[in-house]
Amino acid sequence: MNHFKFLLAFFGLILASVSFAAFDDHRFPFDDEGLKERYEALTYELRCPKCQNQNVADSDAPIASDIRERVYDLLNEGATDKEIIDHMIDRYTEFVTYKPQMSFGIMWLYIIPTAVLVIGLAFIYLRSRKTKEAAAPEQIDEKEQQKLNELLK
């Protein structure tokens, strides 16, 4: 290390220790709180393409850090969330986002559970209404009660 660099580092150290200049030293400084939130949301939604199953925010892989940097740059250039996601999909395929792009095939991923839920709730409604009019019999029928008593004696 040459002397100049050393001096710089030394003064830097002193300066740093006296000033709390809160977020000057961030890896990814944002002026705007909104941008920061979008950055966090995007890096959580993007999947690290090299890792087993981790998002870009949490992964230590070099490629994840490249993607984080690119997201940061694009955000500061004023790109929209969609543009940023598309930018990554163009390079790393749809695999890179945890939220699949809506399409005919993906539609069913949302429709099927909803349909099952509706069918289930409709079943409860029908089953209960149908029996409402019928005179309600007693709890367990007698034969069963007897058997139960016998078994649990």
Add this chain to the structure above:
Amino acid sequence: MIAELGFVALLLAMALSVLQSFFPMIGVVNKNLWLMQTGRPLTLGVFVMLTIGFLCLGYSHAVDDFTVAYVANHSNSELPMQYKISSIWGGHEGSMYLWIYILSGWALAVSIFSKSLPRENLATILAVMGMVTLGFLLFLILTSNPFERILPIPPEDGRDLNPLLQDIGLILHPPMLYMGYVGFSVAFVFAISALISGNLDSAWARWSRPWTNIAWVFMTLGIALGSWWAYYELGWGGWWFWDPVENASFMPWLMGTALIHSLAVTEKRGMFKSWTVLLAIFTFSFSLLGTFLVRSGVLTSVHAFAADPERGYFILALLALTIGGSLTLFAIKAPGLRSRASFTLFSRESFLLINNVLLSVSCFMVLLGTLYPLIFDALGLRKISVGPPFFDFFFTKLMAVLILALAIGPLLKWKKNEYKTLKKFAAIGAVASIALGFIAMYWYGNGEINFAVWLGLSLCFWLGFGILKAFKDNTRNAKSFMGGLKKLAPSFYGMQFAHFGMIITTVGVVMVSNYETEEDIRMAVGEAVQYDEYEFRFEGAYPVIGPNYSAMRGEMLVFRDDEKVVRLSPEKRNYNASGQIMTEADIDAGLMKDLYVSMGEELNSNGDWSVRIHIKPFVRWIWLGTIFMSIGAVLAILDRRYRKTIKVKN
């Protein structure tokens, strides 16, 4: 020699389990009492043999016998003793052994504690248990023998246990989880034997309930432990990621939760029998599915074991036999199980059904999301990832509705309830919850409006009111409130405890997901930064030497209002044997918030580091709630009606 002894024990266990699968069953068919009674000693025999084998495996690990391939691949001579032992279940073969060992333990427990069961039932139950044990023992012996030797030239030292797993969390997490997974086998065989005999009555439900609850408690604690472990060990403060393997454990949990509630209806009212049987089958099936997903390598996950197609085929065949066979049995027998009992829309039955529908749909949704990328792959479509955005989307909504119904359900009578009895409570409760939710959100968020938090906290208050109202209703006829409390049954306390746990966990999830903050900060030695209400002062990073790793340990002092709060020492470890780098976070745990610090990278030769600071409000509540739920499930089975059956046995 010891490893060979272990293998012989394993073979004997298999031989005995063959007998256990057939003798009692033949006895039932031929009405041969002697054959029926072989079930219990044979179950004991299998357990004893597996214990011997397990001790042999443990011994090989403890003395670093690297001629045993499994030990060489998963242990290392430098490893501290507790991790040498826990490395028994650090890989595929050993963890499969543990799985089977626990299964045989459950079978033994059934044979000991269910003496009061009718002979035929017990014989069938033990035989079915024997078949499941046999299937998995075959799998272990034929494809995954943990006693296999590396001869003639064994390695000098072992490859080491994955550093992620060198932790107290791993010592406890898999055995707990397996106790749960495998424990659901009891409810499963009870259901199968009931289907075979055709006696699906309230007695069957009553026998199943304690076993199901206990398995559920293990499962709950196992999942919570796993989540807690991921939180502090993976170094990025996540506690749930909807990873395929997490989902694999969550699905049987959701089904098991539904089963617990459905069994209540079947026991008390003799209803929903076929549905309850189906749930019992599905709960264990999802346990098996989890085992398959982790071991076949068909899905990409952080937790998966090394893939081996041969093993995949074998387990798939086992699953097909077990699940396919039992569902076919169900399809044949279930149509005869129509129940005549009736109920109205506003009754406890229908609210328990709502619970079942919501939990089953949640489970189905998780299954679909987990398999969807695979379906796309199989159809030759695009590569996709289905992750947190999808699962959160559905799960939060389903749980919100569940909590909404959960406050009301326990207040309702069976069969039929008048709307007007709850009108006042519902109106006042709703308004009060929304108001209190708003106040809490407004106060904690310093005046910031966050609708998700508002909704979440309101639901928690709503459920809280429901619990209070349940206590009020149930002590109404007593002379005094305290006197009334004493008279309440343990099962009532159990239910309320578990539901209270639900509040705690929900508060944790809502708060941490909405208010957690994190920051990557570049820090020089001696530098201090203000973050949240704290000042973090970095004193530098120093090398430290651990038993089987070397590390850089950062020293971070945390102040609030110029008063020292805590010193945190996160590490960046490099494990000697594998060369793997691990981030050891350091956490100042608190009931209201965690301060979580982990080391990033060293940035230059001056000792500057990138450091990640997380603030995680209420994160502990997530796991605290599961403890309440577990206590609740245990309390519920202390009820007299179950104790009576146990006493008779002894």
Add this chain to the structure above:
Amino acid sequence: MNRWIYFAPAFLVLAIGGLFLYVMVADIDTKNIPTPLKDKALPEFALPSVHDPDEILRNTNLSDQPYLLNVWATWCITCRVEHPVLYRLAQDEGVKFIGLNYKDSRDEAIDWLAEYNDPFSKNIYDEEGTLGFDLGVTGAPETFFVRGDGTVAYKHVGEIDYDNWNNKLKAIYESL
């Protein structure tokens, strides 16, 4: 009610089991992500050559013949393993390789090539990894199979060895 409805759970499970069986039998590699550049032109770039900082290589002036674009670096251990294979393929079979030196230092790259032979007819110096990013490179080594018209036919992730070359990759190369 129709009693066949009771078979529904069994059929559901059958379908899921069938899915697993198919994925295993067809040996679908769930981890392999095909390149989105397939049948598309290489992205635009203008980067210096490894050997000569003044020589600017562009997507347009790389080659008229089919070639393999190999992403490598001196810090990449697998690349070191793969390197002799590439050299032999270039020498013996006349395979045309163009290197993409990825996030590396020029001096070390030059030394490395001098020491271990140089299979590359050209070598792009991508110090910041920008071209690598546009190509969707997730690490080294990766090899793009590029046609004479500059479109990508295939991407191979991981090392090239004689085994996968003879069994699979050679055929792809010859079809370019």
